[in-house]
Amino acid sequence: MNALVLTDVKKMVVENVDTPEIKDDEVLIQTKYAGICGTDHALYNGLPGSAAAVPPIVLGHENSGIVAKVGSKVTDVKVGDRVTVDPNIYCGQCRYCRTGRKELCDNLSAVGVTRNGGLEEYFTAPSTQVYQVPDNVPLKAAAATEPISCAVHGIKLLKLTPYQKALVIxxxxxxxxxxxxxxxxxxxxxxxxxxxxxRLALNKEKFGVTNTFNTAKGDKIPSDYDVVIEAVGLPQTQEEAVNATTKGAQVLMFGVGKPNQEFKMNTYEVYQKQLTIQGSFINPDAFEDSLALLSSGKLNILPLISHEPSLDQVTQYLDGTAKGVSKAVVKVGE
Incomplete structure (x- = not known):
């Protein structure tokens, strides 16, 4: 079978490899789609993701496919099921796992990061990580369940009520x-x-956004938001997020900055406004909600997927060659 193998920093090669064998508690999945995200970009460049990736490794922690084989102890999915995989695997034994904060697990492993993922024709996953995809959800959309679940986890960390006015940066x-x-x-x-x-126009016309601000054109963001989501990870936008708040506001720092990155904020303002500034890391217990959002139609992501490369085109989306990308989802299998 074909697999796109990360063999070294900034080096990926399509190789013909053996189809992996499964353990008794694992599932073999024929990959249909695999998403590319910022974590893959970091791993390609030798930086850590949710965990460190050691080459040779097959990336692809966002994926969907068809169950091809199940281990002898697997009872919750069967051959032929349409599935997606929660990549993050927790040890269950460390201090964080045992105190209800498993996303902070000291021994985190992940499909597509520490073990081979979906950028190959077949991959394996523990059955505990495999979720059936509702019949009305296309597998192309289901490949984005993992990033959706990361956003859902962030939302769950906030206290949301209908009266609030929110800003996404x-x-x-x-x-x-x-x-x-x-x-x-x-x-x-x-x-x-x-x-x-x-993109601003698309979200206003199709997805119910009230006001848009193009900061590249000099639009000024008001300072009256109850909830602000920072989804960039740059000091400038992190500062904008804090500055956009009203009293009692919550700021979700979701964007991933560089490991040594810092930003400035007025600490008196944090005190005087009684702000909550919340970090968010990966996606614990959020796959069921994410699939429900897709199935209900409240979340429509297909218009957000801009590119569908093949395995041999993936490096263009990791080295910056490809331009104008909103979301790339690799078509791995027929």
Whole structure:
């Protein structure tokens, strides 16, 4: 079978490899689609993701496919099921796992990060990580369940009520997901700030955004938001997020900055406004909600997927060659 193998920093090669064998508690999945995200970009460049990836390794922690084989102890899925995989595997024994904070697990492993993932024709996963995809959800959309679940986890860390006025900063794929998810969770007004006019317009026309701000054109963001989602990860936008708040506001710092990155904020303002500034890491217990959002129609992501490369084109989306990408989902299998 074909597999796209990360063999070294900034080096990926399509290789013909053996179809993997499964253990008694594992599932063999024929990959249909695998998403490419910022974590894959980091791993390609030798930086850590949710965990460190050691080459040779097959990336692809966002994926969907068809069950091809199940281990002898697997009872919850069967051959032929349409599935997606929660990549993050927790040890269950460390201090964080035993105190209800498993996303902070000291021994985290992950499909597509520490073990081979979906950028190959067949991959394996523990049955505990495999979720059946509702019949009305296309597998192309289901491949994005993992990033959706990361956004849902972030939302669950906040206290949301319908009266709130929310702002999403960042018009990449994750920011566009947050626009729809905030509304699905009942927030009555969602505004959107970014730098790509076509994406801002799409979300206003199709996904219920009230106001848009193109900061590249000098639009000023008001300072009256109850909830602000920062989905970029740059000091400038992190500062904008804090500055956009009203009293009692919550700021979700979702965008991933560089390991040594810092930003400035007025600490008196944090005190005087009684702000909550919340980080968010990966996606514990959020796959069921994410699949329900897709199945219900409250979350429509197919218009956000801009590119569908093949395995041999993936490096163009990791080295910056490909331009104008909202979301790339690799078509791995027929």
């Amino acid at each position: 960042g018009d990449g794929f994750m920011g566009q997901l947050f626009v729809q998810i905030l509304q699905a969770y009942g927030v009555h007004q969602v505004d959107f700030a970014g730098i790509e006019e076509n």
